[in-house]
Amino acid sequence: MTRTREWIYAWLMLLPAAALLALFTHYPTVANLVHSFYSTPHGARAAVFIGADNYRTLIEDPIFWQALSNNLWYAAGTIPLSIALAMLMALWVNERIPGRAFLRLAYFTPTVLPMIAVANIWLFFYTPEYGLLEQITGALGLPSHNWLGSKETALPALMVVTIWKEAGFFMIFYLAALQSMSPHLAEAAAIEGASRWYYFRRVTFPLLMPTTLFVLVNAVINAFRLVDHIVVMTRGGPDNATELLLYYIYEIGFRFWDSAYAAALTMVLLVLLGLTALAQFMFLERRTHYR
Amino acid sequence: MNTAMSSTTTAAVRLDTTTGLGRALETFAAWLLGLLWVLPLLYAVWTAFHPPEFSTHLVLDAPWTLENFAKAWRAAPFARYFANTVMLVTMVLIAQLVLVTLAAYAFARFEFPGRNIAFALVLVQLMIMPDVLIVENYRTMTAIGLKDTILAIGLPYMASAFGIFLLRQTFKTIPRELDEAARVEGCTPLQTLWKVYVPLARPTYLAYALVSVSYHWNNFLWPLIITNSVETRPVTVGLQVFSATDQGIDWSIITAATLLSTGPLLVAFLLFQKQFVQSFMRAGIR
Numbered sequence: 001m002t003r004t005r006e007w008i009y010a011w012l013m014l015l016p017a018a019a020l021l022a023l024f025t026h027y028p029t030v031a032n033l034v035h036s037f038y039s040t041p042h043g044a045r046a047a048v049f050i051g052a053d054n055y056r057t058l059i060e061d062p063i064f065w066q067a068l069s070n071n072l073w074y075a076a077g078t079i080p081l082s083i084a085l086a087m088l089m090a091l092w093v094n095e096r097i098p099g100r101a102f103l104r105l106a107y108f109t110p111t112v113l114p115m116i117a118v119a120n121i122w123l124f125f126y127t128p129e130y131g132l133l134e135q136i137t138g139a140l141g142l143p144s145h146n147w148l149g150s151k152e153t154a155l156p157a158l159m160v161v162t163i164w165k166e167a168g169f170f171m172i173f174y175l176a177a178l179q180s181m182s183p184h185l186a187e188a189a190a191i192e193g194a195s196r197w198y199y200f201r202r203v204t205f206p207l208l209m210p211t212t213l214f215v216l217v218n219a220v221i222n223a224f225r226l227v228d229h230i231v232v233m234t235r236g237g238p239d240n241a242t243e244l245l246l247y248y249i250y251e252i253g254f255r256f257w258d259s260a261y262a263a264a265l266t267m268v269l270l271v272l273l274g275l276t277a278l279a280q281f282m283f284l285e286r287r288t289h290y291r
Numbered sequence: 292m293n294t295a296m297s298s299t300t301t302a303a304v305r306l307d308t309t310t311g312l313g314r315a316l317e318t319f320a321a322w323l324l325g326l327l328w329v330l331p332l333l334y335a336v337w338t339a340f341h342p343p344e345f346s347t348h349l350v351l352d353a354p355w356t357l358e359n360f361a362k363a364w365r366a367a368p369f370a371r372y373f374a375n376t377v378m379l380v381t382m383v384l385i386a387q388l389v390l391v392t393l394a395a396y397a398f399a400r401f402e403f404p405g406r407n408i409a410f411a412l413v414l415v416q417l418m419i420m421p422d423v424l425i426v427e428n429y430r431t432m433t434a435i436g437l438k439d440t441i442l443a444i445g446l447p448y449m450a451s452a453f454g455i456f457l458l459r460q461t462f463k464t465i466p467r468e469l470d471e472a473a474r475v476e477g478c479t480p481l482q483t484l485w486k487v488y489v490p491l492a493r494p495t496y497l498a499y500a501l502v503s504v505s506y507h508w509n510n511f512l513w514p515l516i517i518t519n520s521v522e523t524r525p526v527t528v529g530l531q532v533f534s535a536t537d538q539g540i541d542w543s544i545i546t547a548a549t550l551l552s553t554g555p556l557l558v559a560f561l562l563f564q565k566q567f568v569q570s571f572m573r574a575g576i577r
Contacts, residue, residue, distance in 0.1 A: 028427030114509035
C-alpha cells in the first residue's frame with residue numbers, strides 16, 4: 001500500500017470518532033469559553049458581549065465560593081479514605097481470608113449500582129427518627145440527630161456515601177496490581193524473616209504506587225464529576241452546605257436558566273480538571289509507559 | 292521464571308502465620324467492614340419486601356410481601372423506562388464498538404501525519420468528560436433539534452476516548468506478522484481488522500462492553516437534563532421523578548422502586564460476578 005493511501009485509510013477510519021469528539025468535547029469546551037463572555041439570551045433579546053462581567057459576578061458570589069470550598073473539602077475527605085480502604089480491601093481479598101468470595105462481593109456491589117439508587121437507599125438510612133442509623137443510635141441511648149438536615153453533618157454524611165460507593169471500585173485496580181505482582185517477592189521476604197507490616201511498607205506499597213496515582217486521578221475527577229447523590233439527598237442544602245461545583249452549575253444552568261453564568265462556572269471546573277491533567281502528566285506519565 | 296512454584300506457597304504460608312492474633316484481628320476487621328458495606332443494601336431489601344408498618348420495625352416474624360413492588364410498578368411507567376434504558380445502552384454500545392474499533396486500529400497500526408496530535412486530542416476526553424459539559428451540549432442538542440430524544444442522551448458518549456485508548460493498547464500487542472500475512476493474502480485493511488484484530492481482542496471487547504453498559508445504565512445527570520418525557524427517560528431519571536413527586540414518605544414503595552430499577556443490573560452482576568470483576572480489572576490496567 002502506498003503511503004498516501006495509508007494516510008487516507010487511517011483518516012477515514014478516524015473520521016467518525018473524530019467528528020463526534022470534536023462536536024461534543026472540543027467544540028463545547030471552546031464554545032463554553034466564548035459564551036462565558038456573553039450575556040444570557042432571553043427570548044428575543046440576543047446575547048451581547050459583556051467582557052468579564054460573568055467572572056466578576058462569580059468572584060462576588062458567596063455561593064460559588066462555598067461550592068468551591070465544599071468541593072475541595074469533599075475531595076479531601078473522600079479521596080484519601082476511599083483509596084486507603086480500597087488498598088486494605090484489596091490486600092484482604094487477595095489473601096486466603098475466610099469468606100473471601102463474600103467479602104469481595106460485599107465490597108464491590110455498591111460500585112455496580114447507580115448512584116441515584118444508592119442515594120435513595122442512604123436517604124432512607126439517614127432519615128430522622130425512622131432511618132436505620134437513628135434506630136441504632138437510639139438503641140445506644142444517643143440523642144436524635146438530623147444528619148442531612150444540619151449544616152455540620154450534611155456534607156460528611158454525603159462523603160460517607162461516596163466512600164462507600166467508590167472504595168470497592170478502586171479495590172479492583174489494586175487487586176489487579178496485586179495479582180500481577182511476582183510471588184517470589186513474598187518468598188524472598190519470608191526467607192529474610194520480614195514481618196507482614198515491613199513487607200507491606202517496603203515492598204507492596206511502593207510497587208502499588210503507579211496504581212495509586214492512577215486511582216488518585218480517577219478519584220479527583222469523580223469528586224468533581226459525580227453529583228447525582230446531591231440531587232436526591234440534599235439539593236445543595238441545608239443553607240448551601242452540600243453545594244458542589246457541578247451541582248451549582250446544574251442549578252444555575254437548568255433551574256435558573258442563566259446559561260452564561262453557568263458557562264463561567266463551568267470554566268472554573270474545566271480549569272480544575274485541566275490542572276489535574278497537568279499534574280498527572282508531570283507525575284504519572286513518568287512512571288507508566290504508553291508508547 | 293522457572294523457579295519451582297511449590298516453594299512460593301510454603302513461603303506465603305510462613306508469612307501468613309507469623310502473627311496469629313494479628314491475623315484473627317484482620318479477619319474480624321475485614322468481616323466487620325464487609326457487613327457494614329452490605330448493611331444499607333440489606334436494609335433496603337428488608338423495607339422493600341415487608342409491609343410499610345415494618346419498614347422501621349425490625350422483627351423476625353414480619354410477613355414478607357411483594358405488594359410494594361406491585362404498587363411501585365403501577366404508580367409509574369417503569370416498563371417504558373426500562374425499555375428506554377435498554378434502547379439507550381444498546382445504541383451507545385453498538386456505536387461505541389464500531390467507532391472505537393476503527394479509531395483504535397488507525398492509531399495502533401497506521402502511520403499518518405498528525406497522528407500524535409490527533410491522539411492527544413482524543414485523550415482530552417479522559418479529563419473533560421461529557422458529564423461536565425452539560426451547558427454547552429444542551430445548547431448543541433437544542434440547536435440540532437435532538438432535545439428530549441434517546442439519541443441525544445447517548446450521542447456525546449459514543450466516541451469514547453477510554454475505549455479508543457483501551458483497544459489501541461490491545462491491538463498493539465497483536466503481532467504485526469499476522470497483519471502482514473493477511474495483507475499478503477489480499478485482505479484490505481478493513482478485512483484484516485475484522486478477521487485478525489477483532490477476534491483476538493475479544494476479552495477486551497467484553498471488558499469494555501460491561502464497563503460501558505453499567506456506566507450508561509447508571510448515568511443520571513445528563514439524561515435528567517436532556518430528557519423531559521416518559522418516552523425518553525431512562526430508568527434512573529424515572530426513578531428520581533417517581534420518588535421526588537409526592538410519594539410522601541412511603542419508603543417501602545420508594546425502596547421497592549429503587550431495587551426494581553437496579554434489579555436487572557444487580558442480577559446480571561451476581562450471575563456474572565467473576566466476569567464483571569475481571570472486566571473492570573482488565574479495563575483498569577494501563
